[in-house]
Amino acid sequence: MEPVKVGVIGCGVIGSRHLGIASEASHIELVAAADMIEQNRTNAAKRFNPPKMYSNDIELLNDDEVEAVVLAFPTQYRTEVALRAFESGKHVLIEKPIAMNAAEVEQLIAARGDLISGCCSSRNRFSPAARLATQLITTGGLGDLRSVYCRAIRGAGKEPDTPRPVWRLTKALNGGGILVNWGCYDLDYLLGITGWQLKPQTVFAQTWTVPSVFESHIAPGSDAETHYTALIRCEGGIVLSVERGEFMTMHTHQGWEIIGTEGSLKLTMGDGKPESVTYNRTTTGSGVESTSLMEIGEAPESPHSNPLSDFAAGIRENRPPLTSLENALVVQKITDGIYASAESGNAVEIKG
Secondary structure: OOOEEEEEEOOOHHHHHHHHHHHHOOOEEEEEEEOOOHHHHHHHHHHHOOOEEEOOHHHHHOOOOOOEEEEOOOHHHHHHHHHHHHHOOOEEEEOOOOOOOHHHHHHHHHHHOOOOEEEHHHHHHOOHHHHHHHHHHHOOOOOOEEEEEEEEEEEOOOOOOOOOOHHHHOHHHHOOOHHHHHHHHHHHHHHHHOOOOOOEEEEEEEEEOOOHHHHHHOOOOOOOOOEEEEEEEEHHHOEEEEEEEEEEOOOOEEEEEEEEOOEEEEEOOOOOOHHHOEEEEEEOOOEEEEEEHHHHOOOOOOOOOOHHHHHHHHHHHOOOOOOEHHHHHHHHHHHHHHHHHHHHOOOEEOOO
């Protein structure tokens, strides 16, 4: 496979991860990087030595050698840059969350044309555990789905002695708080391992900001949520229930379950150990019997372990990445619905 010539726009924490992957993958050639912040450019040059370094996205997008770009900077600015990238004929991989709202994602889909584009919210579906779960669910191993559930709570730690990033809990910069920072992973994971068969119709939700006891744990002026819960009714009576919180006044807790008419799964997002996925199979005579997914087959082979590697392969194979823009639009519509329901106090319709 001829290496895909990639440019990374944004050389901060997450951008550096993409730079590292692009520097090491045999089917990717890192040809350029860009960042408006001089210190970020200096750090990236020292660590990854990209052949070309630019101070803004326009200069990089004007580089004819660059085939594809990764957008790794605050959400507020991504759609504008992605649209410029499409206009320049570049394939585009967008960090999560995909955009500020569903309308922006629809703009991206309309502008993409024949180019390849997707979102990094797929990260946790590259693990062997996720692939095993996907294989079982999508081949009917659980029967008809009824309930898809996750609760992921992180208790507050000690008061931090370093500044918290301002963008992380600022609505104007990030589009929201924990829901867009981690909720997009949750939704992508649950929708993805169930084969994107869930068609959301309505959502009833609530969000909360940080408890006053932990206000010093976040950046001053933060206005976004640190805890949310939502009940999403999908086509066919399937119910998706999600809750996530950080800086919580309880100990850390995680639970993930997929329940069908013929069996269920208990698993943990991001845990790459196949043996950690419990398959509860059922028979009329014996009831529910639990076993490890490891016992019913190995995970299907995957040459990719991250969104950038998959994205680059998709370009050469002329296929969408694991999470396409259309998939990301479903996630964003649910996200918008959660915010709208929490603000109104009522259930909100999610339009297809």
